[in-house]
Amino acid sequence: MSHRIVLPRLMEIGAGASQQLAAVLGGLGCSRPLIVTDRMMVELGYAARLAEQLEQAGIASRCFADTAPEPTAASIRAGVQMVREGDFDSIVALGGGSPIDSAKAIGILGKFGGEMRDYRFPRDVSDAGLPLIAIPTTAGTGSEVTRFTIITDETSDEKMLCAGLGFMPVAALIDYELTLSLPPRITADTGIDALTHAIEAYVSRKASLYSDAQALEAMRLLAPNLRSAFHEPRNLAAREAMMLGATLAGIAFSNASVALVHGMSRPIGAFFHVPHGLSNAMLLPAVTAFSIPAAPERYADCARAMGVASEGDSVETANDKLLSELRALNKELQVPSPAQFGIARERFFELRETMAKQALASGSPGNNPRVPSEAEIIDLYETVWNQE
Structure with missing residues (x-):
């Protein structure tokens, strides 16, 4: 019996890996990223550092920082709207599992439309959304290398498991130095x-x-x-x-x-x-x-x-x-x-x-x-x- 193994196309691992974002985006042919993160990453200055790195490389970015600690269909709606109305060719997810899970959902919904419940298990979401580069800041969820996302349907209080190749990041920048500020x-x-x-x-x-x-x-x-x-x-x-x-x-x-x-x-x-x-x-x-x-x-x-x-x-x-x-x-x-x-x-x-x-x-x-x-x-x- 064979087993299909699914991984990001590229993984950069070690101290300073997040500083390779501009080079990774360039290698993927992307130049108009939306940074999806949370307010804590903004307050700590991590989001600004990424934006500055990209600006120095001649890459203009925008930021959606209103993801929720436990993402819901409602909490990602504004991010989805940004993708639909913007001219983005990629998404950069910065944070723990919640921002990365939110970014996965935003990439799929922003490209294909519909509601999150339309994509829940047992549906296999194989079509790729916007290319996603994941930068984890916690040592926990592993969402940077998984084909899953978890989004809560706030109308029923159900945590919806959504799975498929479409949720797999194309790249993961795994920089343990970003975890040093974790409480x-x-x-x-x-x-x-x-x-x-x-x-x-x-x-x-x-x-x-x-x-x-x-x-x-x-x-x-x-x-x-x-x-x-x-x-x-x-x-x-x-x-x-x-x-x-x-x-x-x-x-x-x-x-x-x-x-x-x-x-x-x-x-x-x-x-x-x-x-x-x-x-x-x-x-x-x-x-x-x-x-x-x-x-x-x-x-x-x-x-x-x-x-x-x-x-x-x-x-x-x-x-x-x-x-x-x-x-x-x-x-x-x-x-x-x-x-x-x-x-x-x-x-x-x-x-x-x-x-x-x-x-x-x-x-x-x-x-x-x-x-x-x-x-x-x-x-x-x-x-x-x-x-x-």
Whole structure:
């Protein structure tokens, strides 16, 4: 059986990679980019630096900086209008997963029209929108190397998974120096998001030898460095390892898909506005415990790659150590429970059935080694609420 591997046409990786934007645009034959970013990137001066770099190269750009932390169909509408009314030949996405996901959607809608719900899974969006150059500023989502975007339908509070070659950036400039200003909370949430990508890609029913190699190496980079990046924000070695690990995890799950954690995570984010990486972290220990019986050897491999189990440990011992590590990691990185985050218990339990239906509809739970029923997902939401 063969596996189709999808990657950006070009990746520039390492310190200063973002300074190659003008050269990359020129190599792609693009000269009229729209920079899609958020207000934080403007305040930090990152967007202005890109615009200045482009201006010095004789490239005029405009900026759309009103993307939302959890993008919705409404939040990208003004950006789509800019593309439709402007004379842009490319999009530069600057920021974390939300600006990059927003840029992907803006590129498709701006070129082809329609509404975001028209492009949600199971539709395969294969037609290319405007060429997209992604510059991530967090070590987490891996969106710079994936063929996915997540946009919330604010009318139904559904996080819509949209997939296809049309959402794959043509280039990714992966510059870990852009993560040095990240606060500890975002470092933690995006880092656990990346670790979840790697684990789920490795245990996914769609995994291949190629995605396995990326996922295992991602875990080797992420797990030993996440705590250091959290406690020592200026630790360059840790930041570099986290950035590369997040990108490799993105490559892994873009080619093997995510699974049950992500399926259950999206509705929590949509209904309760929990940042995506944080909702993944809330779910990861409980969902992993649920899933281990269906793929114990694969999860034991994860424990060994993360450095929490040795080659001499039995499969059972390795998996016990994996669960202990996931719980310890959440505790050290101060991941709140749903209640501590401020979610009302009554509302959470009231929405469990709806969230379970949306999780299944996303398709991600079907990739899990242990495919859950709707009733089992409902029970898992209760387990996550009650866990210490």
